[in-house]
Amino acid sequence: DSGVTQTPKHLITATGQRVTLRCSPRSGDLSVYWYQQSLDQGLQFLIQYYNGEERAKGNILERFSAQQFPDLHSELNLSSLELGDSALYFCASSVATADRVEQYFGPGTRLTVT
Amino acid sequence: ELKVEQNPLFLSMQEGKNYTIYCNYSTTSDRLYWYRQDPGKSLESLFVLLSNGAVKQEGRLMASLDTKARLSTLHITAAVHDLSATYFCAVEETSGSRLTFGEGTQLTVNP
Numbered sequence: 001d002s003g004v005t006q007t008p009k010h011l012i013t014a015t016g017q018r019v020t021l022r023c024s025p026r027s028g029d030l031s032v033y034w035y036q037q038s039l040d041q042g043l044q045f046l047i048q049y050y051n052g053e054e055r056a057k058g059n060i061l062e063r064f065s066a067q068q069f070p071d072l073h074s075e076l077n078l079s080s081l082e083l084g085d086s087a088l089y090f091c092a093s094s095v096a097t098a099d100r101v102e103q104y105f106g107p108g109t110r111l112t113v114t
Numbered sequence: 115e116l117k118v119e120q121n122p123l124f125l126s127m128q129e130g131k132n133y134t135i136y137c138n139y140s141t142t143s144d145r146l147y148w149y150r151q152d153p154g155k156s157l158e159s160l161f162v163l164l165s166n167g168a169v170k171q172e173g174r175l176m177a178s179l180d181t182k183a184r185l186s187t188l189h190i191t192a193a194v195h196d197l198s199a200t201y202f203c204a205v206e207e208t209s210g211s212r213l214t215f216g217e218g219t220q221l222t223v224n225p
Contacts, residue, residue: 002156031210033212033213035213042215042217042218043202043204043215043218044215045212045213045214048211048212050210056211056212058212090156090157092213094210101206101210102147102159102162103147103213104159105149105156105157105158105159106156107155107156108155108156110154
C-alpha cells in the first residue's frame with residue numbers, strides 16, 4: 001500500500017458524460033501528478049499540482065481539467081467523454097522538496113466509456 | 115522532447131535463466147526509476163537510481179544507470195515465475211518533475 005488513495009476504483013459511463021476522479025496523496029506530500037495509461041498511448045503524464053498550484057502540464061486534453069484543494073487532495077475532471085478516454089488513470093504523490101522525490105502511485109481508477 | 119525506449123517489449127524466459135532489459139533515454143538526466151506492474155494493478159516502485167554508476171539490487175533483480183550512455187539496465191538472475199509482470203523504466207528530467215515512461219517490457223517466466 002503506497003498510502004495514495006483514489007476513488008472510485010471503477011467507473012463506467014457513456015459518451016458525452018462528465019466524471020470526476022479523486023486522489024488523496026500520502027500524508028505530507030505536497031505534489032500530486034496525474035497519469036493516464038491506455039493500450040495505444042502507454043503511460044502518459046497529464047498534469048502536476050504542487051501545494052495547490054498547477055506546476056506542469058503534459059498531454060492533457062482541453063476537455064480535461066484538474067485542481068488541488070487546500071487539504072491537498074486532487075480531482076481530475078473529464079468531460080464530453082469519448083470512447084478513446086477509456087483508460088486507467090493513476091494519481092501519484094511526492095514530497096517534491098528533497099533530493100529524493102520518488103513518486104508513489106495510487107491504485108488507479110479504471111474508466112470505461114461506452 | 116524526452117523519449118524513453120525499452121527493449122525488448124516482450125520477453126518470455128524459462129525459470130532459472132538470466133536476462134537483461136534495456137532502457138535508453140534521449141536527454142541528460144541522472145534520475146531513473148524502475149517500476150513493476152501486475153495486470154490491472156498499480157505501479158510498484160522497484161529501484162530509484164539517482165547518479166551515474168548507481169547500482170541497486172533486490173533479490174533476483176539488479177538495476178544500473180549509465181548517464182553518459184543514457185542507458186539503464188534491469189538484470190534478472192535465475193528467473194522465477196513470480197517475476198512475471200510488466201516492467202517500466204521512467205526518467206525524471208529534474209527533481210520533482212514529471213516521469214516519462216518507457217513502453218514497458220512484458221515479462222513471462224515459464225516453468
